[in-house]
Amino acid sequence: METELSLSIILSATAVIVFLYLYFTSTFSYWEKRGVPFVKPLPVFGNFVDYIFLRTTSAESFAKIYKKLEEHQFGGFYRGSTPNLILRDPEIIKQIMVKDFNHFIDRNPSLFEKISPLACNLISLTGNRWRKLRVKLTPTFTSGKMRMMLPTIVGCSQDLVLFLRESADDNHILEIRNVVANFTTDVIGSCAFGLDINSMKNPDSEFRRMGNKVLQPTLLTVALRSLVLIFRPILKLVRHPLVSKDVNDFFLGMVKETLSYREKNKVVRNDFLQLLIQLKNKGKVDEDLVSSKDDSHLTNVDAVTSSNEGEDEPLEMTDTLLAAQCFVFFLAGFDTSSTTISCCLHELAVNPDIQERLRKEVDKVLIRHGGKITYEALQDLKYMDSVV
Incomplete structure (x- = not known):
């Protein structure tokens, strides 16, 4: 009897193993x-x-x-x-x-959207919702819109220069990646969220801490993200959000509070959030006064738009949807920018000849543009492009 039971268990286990092998290799x-x-x-x-x-x-x-x-x-x-x-x-x-962009629009279908409102962004959405949102958001990234935000970025850069000058005067040794991370936090906080974070003087601000939570997830979140890359149905069972609840609540609350303040007090700023407010109120952003050859990424918007004609009602730009776009602005720009700048500074430090050549180019371009950092001046920094 025991022999028959053992044989049944072995056969059952073998059958399960064979089934799983065939299933996963089919x-x-x-x-x-x-x-x-x-x-x-x-x-x-x-x-x-x-x-x-x-x-x-x-x-x-x-x-x-x-x-x-x-x-x-x-x-x-x-x-x-x-x-x-x-x-x-x-x-x-x-x-x-x-x-053929219009035929290859979807990334992997997002499983986070119903779990985390911040996942309702351009990276995660698919199908018609993605088409509608993409058409609305593309005009927010024209060269004219970038030119509009440049003074804000220059202001953050001046804070960085002041911080470095003061640190040099005191002979402080700096962890440059942390310094650059504070700088990119200020830029994104100002351009995307309309906030003066001032991380150079307050590196432990709540915005910075919440951002670190996103970019330095818990071991459980890392493990689940790894599994989801391969076994996506797991997320449906676990229902673990893309970000923790406190991070989700912080970014949603911050954007909604800023939106409410601007609308009540008629505040207008030259930033990404203001463009999203235009989308919410007008259904589109104001057109640039002058078109540019730098806006070639707009050429396939017509195809996306035409394929969307005759479909259901327009996409409603809710406060939550706006917050999700600001969040992905942060997610896509923070670590990528700070890492690029940090590595670039390191290479310049160990290659002083390149550093000197780059410095001379910057000095010449500034003289040519009256000592001001303008959008046109940045376009003239050809060697800078090569260095970066």
Whole structure:
């Protein structure tokens, strides 16, 4: 009897293992059948076993896949058992991102939207909601709008220069990445949220702390994000938000409070939030007085708009939706900008000849533009572009 029971258990366990193996490998012939080169996956994990066990970042995992396909224009890989395509050829990438953009609009469908209101942003939305929001938001990033925000950025830069000058006078040793992070916090806080954060003097501000919570998540959040990359249905079961409740409440409350204050007191600022207020009240942003060749990213908006004609009612720009766009402005701009600037400063420090050449270019351009940092002056900094 015991022998029969043991045999039944072994057979059942074997059947379960075989079923799971077949289930998780059933798609592994997807790219081979289509004649597409691919990186050989592992059962369950696909090509992300190191990422799942937190041995590498997602960026490192994608870079590894990219390098393995270096002899091909494109290739396949697997997120768990889900086949994905990665592009390597610049012309194909340009074709998809520009000419045929209207046919390749969706990222992975977001599972966070119903859990976290801040996930209702342009990165996470798909389908018709994405189309409508994209059409509304694209005109907020014209060269004219960027030119409008430049004085705000210059003001934050002057605070940075003052801080560095005072620190140099006192012979302080600085952790430059923290300094640059405070600077980018001030820029994004002012341009996106319409707030004077002043992180240079108050590095422990609530805005800074909440931002750190987003960019330095808990181990549980990191683990869930790793799993969700491969096994997306897990999020439906766990229902763990993209950000913690206090972060969600802070950013939502801050934007809603700022919106209410501006509307009641007729306050107008040259920032991203003001453009969102225009979208909410008018349905569109004011057009630039002068068009620019720098606005080529607008060329495919007509295609997105025309494909949206005849569909259901317009997208309502609620306060929550506006807050989500401000949040993704922070999410996309903070760490990327501070890391780029920090690495650039390091390279300039260890390459004084390049630093000197760059300094001479900046001095010449400033003389040419009357000693003022203007949008046109920045366009003249060709060597600066190469350095960055």
